[in-house]
Amino acid sequence: MDLNFTREDAAFRDEVRAFLDEKLTPELKEAGSLTTSVFTDKKWNLAWQKILYEKGWVAPAWPVEYGGTGWTEMQKYIWASECARYGTPHLSPMGLRMCAPVLMKYGTPEQKAFFLPRILKGEDYWCQGYSEPGSGSDLASLQLRAVSDGDDYVLNGSKIWTTHAHFANRMFCLVRTKWDGKPQEGITFILLEMNTPGIKVEPIITLAGEHEVNQVFFDEVRVPKTNRVGPEHEGWTVAKYLLEFERGGAYAAGLAVGIEKVRSIASAERSSDGDRLIDDPSFRRKLDETEIAVKAMEITEHRVMSELAGGKNPGPASSMLKTRGTETTQAIDELAVEAIAFYANADQHDARQPGSNVAPIGPAHGLTAVPRYLNNRAASIYGGSNEIQRGIMAKLVLGL
Structure with a gap:
């Protein structure tokens, strides 16, 4: 290409x-x-x-x-x-980039006709019901029970780290419909409405002081079987397809912007000897090394673009991008926190809200550095931890 x-x-x-x-x-x-x-x-x-x-x-x-x-x-x-x-x-990627591709591949004609236009217009706001207490990276061990009862499934259990569940009106969800045999073979993929009786959303406030994630509880929640995507007990196949889209994506453009922001901050801030931080050899070396990693990400993404142009799925390359993209993101975050120095100590939740009239403590470029650093610590865990991604690469790329 x-x-x-x-x-x-x-x-x-x-x-x-x-x-x-x-x-x-x-x-x-x-x-x-x-x-x-x-x-x-x-x-x-x-x-x-x-x-x-x-x-x-x-x-x-x-x-x-x-x-x-x-x-x-x-x-x-x-x-x-x-x-x-x-x-x-x-x-929000949940509908546009995750649920929609799954519906296009595995959904019934009726599901596609109903849900896809609504996702496109933003009429439905989705969240993802995957992780559970004790079933995060080991997703196959999930235990949210979905017992068949006539035309419905009856759900009992909980999901955790459910991003924007407090905003969502719909969820795509993995449930357990079979309890014997391999755990991957007893999972089913369903769609549900968040206002269904028996669903309760409890907030989880992150280290950054944000309400972004939640725990969702299910108590005798009835979901029509017409909301199942793909065959019963075969949701693991559907889930793996979705994760290719969750784990992949374009990191390099955002990472390049992040590098430039750090370079700008370091040009304005001073090191311990009073000189510009950008002129400090140790900091410059770390910044340059991280920029090289961003360039490597860009080339890898170009390779994936070539694959996509040929009509192929991201496949295991999505694991490569997820691993390097999240780790490079964290490296940039660490540089930004180092650059703002003692301004990192100030908790400025109110000042960083859009439209806020609260004046920032110190320079405005210090507002988001620490919360971004804290939020992105989870980036190498969600979507399948980077340890899991390395296992996928070892098996599917290196043939180990």
Whole structure:
């Protein structure tokens, strides 16, 4: 695949920039800049999704017949890069990037016709019911019971670390429908409504002081079997397909922006000897080494782009991207915290809310460094821990 810009690619980039200049309001840009995890709050990500839906640009990765853009892989890359550079709010990936591809592959015609347009428009807001207490990276050990009762499943148990469950009106969920044999063979993939009687959402406040994740409890919750995706007991296959999309994705553009932000902070802050931090040899070495890792990520993503252009799935390459992408993200976060030095001690939750009139303590660039560092500690765990990803790579890439 030729990764150099053609005349058409350059024209598309200019079109994207003109659109972002026009449509990315100061309020949306502020919300994007203050986002400290992969999730921007619902108010802002849905407002941005509405603008993109009206333009027809909300789902670049979707096939055209379902509302996708029909962009080339290079155009998708340009779009992701420019959004990262402009600091747009993050669209929630749960519906657009995770549930939707599963429905396209495994859903019934009725499920596709009902859910996909609603996901595209932002009429449904999804959360993911995978992890449980004691069943995180060992997902096959999950125990949320789904007992068959006529036309329904009856659910009892709980899910944990459920991102944005307090905002969501729907959940895609893994449940256990069989208790003998291999644990992977007794899992079923279902869709459910969050206002179903018996569902209770309890908040979990993170170290960064954010309410992003939750524990969800199920007490005699009835879910119609028509909401099952794929055959009964074969949800593990569906789940693995979804995880390819959760684990993969474009990291390099956002990482490059992160490096530039750290470089800017280090140019403004002073080291212990009073000189600019950016001129400190030790800090510069760490910054340069991390930038090399970002360049390596970019090349790996280009290889995956070539595979996707040929109609292939990300496959085990998604594990490579997830592992290196999350670890490089954490390295950049650590540099940012080091650069702001003693300003890292201030808890500034109120000051970093979009529209807040609370003045920051110290420079504004110190507002998000620590909460981003704390939130992204989980990045190498969620979506399958990086230890699990290395096992996948050892088996499927190295043949060990």
